[in-house]
Each structure stands twice: as C-alpha cells, then as structure tokens.
Amino acid sequence: MDAAGPQVYDDMTVEVALSVMASARTGxxxxxxxxxxxxxxxxxxxxxxxxxxxxxxxxxxxxxILGDRGPCAPAAGQAIHRRPSALAQAL
Structure with a gap:
C-alpha cells in the first residue's frame, strides 16, 4: 500500500478523522x-x-465504514495519532 499520510485508530469518529486530515493537510x-x-x-x-x-x-x-479488511504494511516515517492516556483525558 502506498504512503497514506497520518496514521489513526479505527475507533476514531468520522468527524475527528476529517479534522485530523484538515490539520495534517492531507486527503x-x-x-x-x-x-x-x-x-x-x-x-x-x-x-x-x-x-x-x-x-x-x-x-x-x-x-x-471500513468493515473487515486485512492488515497492510506500515509506511515508513508516517505519524501516528495515538489515543490520549487516561491521565491526559482527565486533565
């Protein structure tokens, strides 16, 4: 799979994903x-x-929206947007 821009988790909402895309200036x-x-x-x-x-x-x-898809190879140098820890969420 080609380099795809930022990396996010599948539990992210559509609205948040669109926001990440906008801030990362990627499509x-x-x-x-x-x-x-x-x-x-x-x-x-x-x-x-x-x-x-x-x-x-x-x-x-x-x-x-993705359904059940197989794994794909990670892209080198891609940023990953991790979920905040419980401590970060509490702040």
Missing amino acids: RLRVCDNDSLCTGLVTRAQLTVVRDGPGYSDRVRLRD
Whole structure:
C-alpha cells in the first residue's frame, strides 16, 4: 500500500478523522486496529460521502465504514495519532 499520510485508530469518529486530515493537510489516512495493524485507508472524499449520507450520526467510527479488511504494511516515517492516556483525558 502506498504512503497514506497520518496514521489513526479505527475507533476514531468520522468527524475527528476529517479534522485530523484538515490539520495534517492531507486527503487520506492510514487506519489501524487496537494492535496497530493497518486495516485500511480512508480518503477525504469517502468520509465526506459517509458524513453527508442519510444514516450518518456522530457515533460512526472508521471501523464501521471500513468493515473487515486485512492488515497492510506500515509506511515508513508516517505519524501516528495515538489515543490520549487516561491521565491526559482527565486533565
């Protein structure tokens, strides 16, 4: 798989993923599961279609739109947006 921009986890919501894309100035994200295995790639266009769709809610996560995909190779030098720790969330 080609280099995909920032790396995020599949429990991220569509809205947050779109925000990460905007701040990273990229049009795609590499999506990983809880074991940091790449499960897919999402583009701004795909996320926009989901967000603008009739079944969208703010609870839709990336794993909901990716389905069950196999792992993909990590891209060298790609940033990963990790979940904040419990301590960071409490602050």
